[in-house]
Amino acid sequence: MWACPSIRSGRAALVTAARMLTFAAAALRRPLAPPLLRCSRRLSxxxxxxxxxxxxxxxxxxxxxxxxxxxxxxxxxxxxxxxxxxxxxxxxxxxxxxxxxxxxxxxxxxxxxxxxxxxxxxxxxxxxxxxxxxxxxxxxxxxxxxxxxxxxxxxxxxxxxxxxxxxxxxxxxxxxxxxxxxxxxxxxxxxxxxxxxxxxxxxxxxxxxxxxxxxxxxxxxxGVPEGAKDIPPGVALPLESNLVYMNGISFSKGCYIGQELTARTHHTGVIRKRLLPVRLSSPLPAEAEGAEICTQSGKSAGKYRAGVEDYGLALLRLAHINEPLHIKIPGEASISVKASVPEWWPKPSEN
Incomplete structure (x- = not known):
């Protein structure tokens, strides 16, 4: 049966309007989810x-x-x-x-x-x-x-x-x-x-x-440093503390206190030491924080910063991180140290 185009378009508009009213009524019947509920599902x-x-x-x-x-x-x-x-x-x-x-x-x-x-x-x-x-x-x-x-x-x-x-x-x-x-x-x-x-x-x-x-x-x-033990005030350097990897620095902003050395180190692209997570063969005594870490040949590879039980952070020369390392404790057996590169660090192609 033929119908005028204007009549057909009017019927379509009525159908669309009816559907919209149905959806709106259903939405009004649903309880509103508070922001806290959304956050609770996200925070587990x-x-x-x-x-x-x-x-x-x-x-x-x-x-x-x-x-x-x-x-x-x-x-x-x-x-x-x-x-x-x-x-x-x-x-x-x-x-x-x-x-x-x-x-x-x-x-x-x-x-x-x-x-x-x-x-x-x-x-x-x-x-x-x-x-x-x-x-x-x-x-x-x-x-x-x-x-x-x-x-x-x-x-x-x-x-x-x-x-x-x-x-x-x-x-x-x-x-x-x-x-x-x-x-x-x-x-x-x-x-x-x-x-x-x-x-x-x-x-x-x-x-x-x-x-x-x-x-x-x-x-x-x-491998996430935090606080004065991991980043000693007046001693630690920001780029050796992985500040770039942790989204903590902008190289496009204006001047700030201490910028010159940081910018120069970044632009030379040479960072020989970094804070790395290490696993110890046994926990260190509290007084051993800051102890020197050595290679098997006795060459200094860096220093232990701080840790909990057998996990910790050490400032290590990158050239030695794949070698067997140890810490010598006076009067005790040496403690072996195994360094690792965090999985969340950018891959070499991403640097």
Whole structure:
């Protein structure tokens, strides 16, 4: 039966409208999934409290981002307006040696808000870093203060690793303040900032609680340095500490304190020593931290930095990492050392 084209198009429009109304009604009947539920499904694994190892400073004011841009190795402008949830960086001295490894978190949610930034660092470095920042503050409009009311937690996934394309930062209900992928490496999971004394594990039913020793063991096993023991202030060099591999440096940003040596080393392309994960034949006594690591012929191959049980980090000459290595302990048998290259490091073709 023939029908006018306008009638046929009108019937099609009515059918389409009816379907849209049906879908809309079904959507209204479905309960809305809260952001926390989405986060809980994403965050599964072990939740580690880091309050005894990591502290926080808070920088607030219109000049906070510009101020950090001149003092950190990474591009702090990425934090403006909350565009980037977290940023890894080092603070350097004028000789280009690391003063501290830090993670910067933006609490601002839009360009119209003044910068509000949390600076995570080794708990022993909170006061020295505050003093260091104050020296360079001069007339900058930025307030710098410790933030004891907040604490840092790490969530290390089990079988699943964080999706780098996932939402950069997740806002959670109290007591959590923010949750974001660890900017250093996917093997480090997520970083969670929550109210001190709270129990963020209750917000994430698919996680179980862990302890800081197991967290450190995970870091050493996977080769991720953190804190003053792994990166001694005024001694460690940022590129030997794998700052490039851990997304902690920008070579296209403007000048910052300690840039000259770092940029020159990078552009020459010659890095003879690196921090590497090592496995020991038996645990070292605490006083042996910093011990020299030697080859079988007795030649120095580097130094042991720190570790937990038989896992640790050592600054080794790359020319010797495939050789049998050992540490001599006075009055005891030597301890064998086996170095490895982390799987998350970029392959040679990617460098």
């Amino acid at each position: 694994g072990v939740c580690y409290p880091l309050a005894e190892r990591r502290g926080l400073l808070r920088l607030r004011g219109p000049d906070a981002v510009t101020f950090l841009q001149g003092l950190t190795t990474n591009d702090a402008e990425r934090l403006r307006g909350g565009a980037c949830g977290a940023l890894h960086a080092h603070l350097l001295n004028v000789q280009g040696r690391s003063l501290a490894d830090v993670i910067l978190y933006s609490l601002s949610t839009g360009q119209s808000e003044p910068p509000d930034i949390l600076l995570e660092c080794d708990v022993s470095s909170v006061a020295p870093i505050q003093k260091h920042l104050t020296v360079y503050k001069i007339r900058r409009k930025v307030d710098i203060a410790p933030c004891p009311e907040l604490s840092v937690w790490a969530v290390i996934p089990g079988q699943e690793t964080p999706d780098p394309s996932a939402e950069a930062i997740i806002k959670l209900p109290d007591p959590a303040v923010l949750c974001t992928p660890d900017p250093r490496a996917a093997v480090m999971g997520w970083r969670l900032v929550a109210g001190t004394g709270g129990n963020p594990g209750a917000l994430m039913p698919e996680t179980r609680m862990g302890n800081v020793e197991d967290y450190c063991k995970h870091r050493y096993e996977t």
